Amino acid sequence: MPKPLPALIACPHCDALYRRPTLGRGERARCARCGAPLYREAIKLDPDHLLALVIAASITLVIANLSPVVRLSASGITHSASLIGSIGVLWDEGRVLTAMLAFATTIAFPVAELGAFTALLILIRREPGSPHVAALLRGIQAVRPWGMTEVFMLGIVVALVKISHTAQVIPGVALFAFAALTILLTLIISYDLKALWALRPLPEAEP
Amino acid sequence: MTLPTAHAEGLILCETCGLVCDPGREPHPHCPRCGTTLHARKVDSIRRTWALLIAAAILYVPANLLPVMSTYTLFNTSHDTIMSGIVYFWNTGSPDLAILIFAVSIFIPLAKILCMVLLLIAAQYGVDKGLRQRALMFRVIEFVGRWSMLDIFVITMTVGMVRFRSLATIDAGPGAAAFGAVVVLTMIAAHTFDPRLIWDRSEKKS
Numbered sequence: 001m002p003k004p005l006p007a008l009i010a011c012p013h014c015d016a017l018y019r020r021p022t023l024g025r026g027e028r029a030r031c032a033r034c035g036a037p038l039y040r041e042a043i044k045l046d047p048d049h050l051l052a053l054v055i056a057a058s059i060t061l062v063i064a065n066l067s068p069v070v071r072l073s074a075s076g077i078t079h080s081a082s083l084i085g086s087i088g089v090l091w092d093e094g095r096v097l098t099a100m101l102a103f104a105t106t107i108a109f110p111v112a113e114l115g116a117f118t119a120l121l122i123l124i125r126r127e128p129g130s131p132h133v134a135a136l137l138r139g140i141q142a143v144r145p146w147g148m149t150e151v152f153m154l155g156i157v158v159a160l161v162k163i164s165h166t167a168q169v170i171p172g173v174a175l176f177a178f179a180a181l182t183i184l185l186t187l188i189i190s191y192d193l194k195a196l197w198a199l200r201p202l203p204e205a206e207p
Numbered sequence: 208m209t210l211p212t213a214h215a216e217g218l219i220l221c222e223t224c225g226l227v228c229d230p231g232r233e234p235h236p237h238c239p240r241c242g243t244t245l246h247a248r249k250v251d252s253i254r255r256t257w258a259l260l261i262a263a264a265i266l267y268v269p270a271n272l273l274p275v276m277s278t279y280t281l282f283n284t285s286h287d288t289i290m291s292g293i294v295y296f297w298n299t300g301s302p303d304l305a306i307l308i309f310a311v312s313i314f315i316p317l318a319k320i321l322c323m324v325l326l327l328i329a330a331q332y333g334v335d336k337g338l339r340q341r342a343l344m345f346r347v348i349e350f351v352g353r354w355s356m357l358d359i360f361v362i363t364m365t366v367g368m369v370r371f372r373s374l375a376t377i378d379a380g381p382g383a384a385a386f387g388a389v390v391v392l393t394m395i396a397a398h399t400f401d402p403r404l405i406w407d408r409s410e411k412k413s
Contacts (some may be wrong), residue, residue: 002219002236002245003229010213010220010227013342015403017211017218017227033210034342034406070368077371086367090379093366097384101391102363105356134241138223145394148356155360158304162361163368165299166375197224203239 004202011036040192047199050191051121057184058114064181065107068172069156072163082174083107083152109147110185116140117188120196128199137196144189153182214407219245249401253327259396260323266389267316273382276362280375288382289313289358312358312386319348319355319393323400333408345402352397355390359383 009020009029013036021029021039028040068080083106090099120136127133156178160169213220219228221238228245230236236245274286287295289312296305322344329341362379369377 001239002231002233004239005218005227005229008213008218008227009225010218012220012222012225013346013402014406015212015214015220017213017216033339034402035339036342036346069364072368074371075374077374079370081364081367081370083364083367086363089367089370090363093378095366095379095383098359098362098379098387101384101387102359106360131242138241138243141223145353145398148353148360151354151356152360154354155357156364158308158357158361159364159368161301161304162296162365167369167371194225197226197241200224200240 001203006202009038011038039194047121047124047196050188051118053184053188054114054117054121057181057188058118060177060181060184061110061114064174064177067174067177069174069178070160070163070172071170072167073170074167080172082172105146105148106152109143110149113140113143113147116143124196124199129201133200137193141193147185149178149185150182153178212406214247214403219247221245222249248403248407249399252399252401252404253331255399256323256327256396259392259399260320260327263316263389263392263396264320266385266392267320270316270382270386270389271313273385274380275358275382275386276365277378277380278369278375279378286380289386292358308358308361311354315351315355316389316393319352319397322348323393323396326400326405330404330408335408338405341405342402345397345400345405349397352390352394355393356387359387359390 007020009018010016011018011031011034014031014034016031016033018029018032018038023029023040029038030036031038065083068082068085071078071080087099087103087107090102116136116139120133120140123130123136124133156175163169213227217229219230219236220226221228221241221243223243224238224241226238226240228236228238230245237243238245271289273288275289276287276292278285278287289308293305293309293313296302296308326341326345362383366377366379369375
């Protein structure tokens with residue numbers, strides 16, 4: 001078994017090796033060689049507070065995905081558009097790849113991340129050494145770059161500006177839900193997962 | 208300034224949980240905290256990154272030439288490429304949005320491919336100038352890549368919103384899938400590239 005050296009820290013961007021610095025609140029360590037951020041004193045959030053945020057985000061996500069983003073009317077015809085409905089239209093029109101890409105980045109990956117995060121935060125309190133904790137953390141790290149809620153939020157705004165030239169636009173529930181979800185996810189993502197890894201006990205050093 | 212590196216000290220950083228480990232003499236060490244296989248550098252980084260970038264560069268052509276959106280109204284049908292969509296925003300009084308879409312859909316993907324090629328070549332030849340600048344360039348590329356997906360989302364919502372039966376409908380075009388593939392491929396390329404390779408060769412020289 002390789003020997004863990006938790007007192008050291010290596011820069012993931014240039015491999016420079018340091019003794020782990022003790023940071024004050026709000027301080028962050030930068031690599032002296034390449035300038036990459038190394039480590040910051042985690043925002044004062046314990047796993048329970050994080051769990052509250054994750055549950056709030058999960059509820060918001062369901063509302064955002066299923067309810068109408070906007071209602072539109074033009075020449076006496078009115079209809080509403082939701083995210084899941086729009087992806088369905090793409091799929092029905094035969095734009096399967098585009099539909100799958102939009103589905104994965106705006107629905108599947110955020111749902112997977114929040115689901116795994118909920119399970120993880122419940123489990124880590126009872127049994128931080130469990131192998132499931134490691135599997136869940138790895139899963140969250142793998143899907144995190146592919147959830148693109150904040151980019152999608154900007155996409156809605158651009159699409160609305162475009163449509164507002166030709167049709168009357170009435171904002172729907174999901175528009176506000178997406179705005180709230182963007183803020184909640186930003187808070188959740190600013191939490192450094194390395195702090196959760198650090199809660200796991202290290203194996204006893206061999207004599 | 209010379210700083211000790213994990214590699215020079217015979218140590219390995221776990222890429223999953225960030226623990227520094229001493230692998231000892233084990234041939235296939237695993238991280239004692241999270242179980243990930245430990246590698247001093249990402250496996251086959253240069254070759255994989257090249258392959259992904261070449262694929263992205265090829266798809267960049269249909270992404271820009273094929274229509275990404277088609278508009279059907281009672282009287283006519285029109286097809287829009289990414290560029291003609293930008294021109295539409297410019298002409299209808301939203302130059303700010305035109306600049307935004309141009310930046311994320313045309314400029315960033317192209318700049319990203321060119322910068323990654325530069326990083327790869329410089330790492331392969333062990334160029335030891337501008338190390339910090341290249342390190343910063345990589346971090347910027349990693350950060351901005353996801354915003355290129357903007358156009359895919361604009362298309363998705365526009366298609367969903369403009370459904371006025373026979374009056375007007377909008378459909379996505381084949382260019383959208385090619386464009387999405389460019390964004391995904393360049394994101395994976397940024398992930399397979401190991402920024403530590405920027406520094407490795409230059410170190411051996413000095």
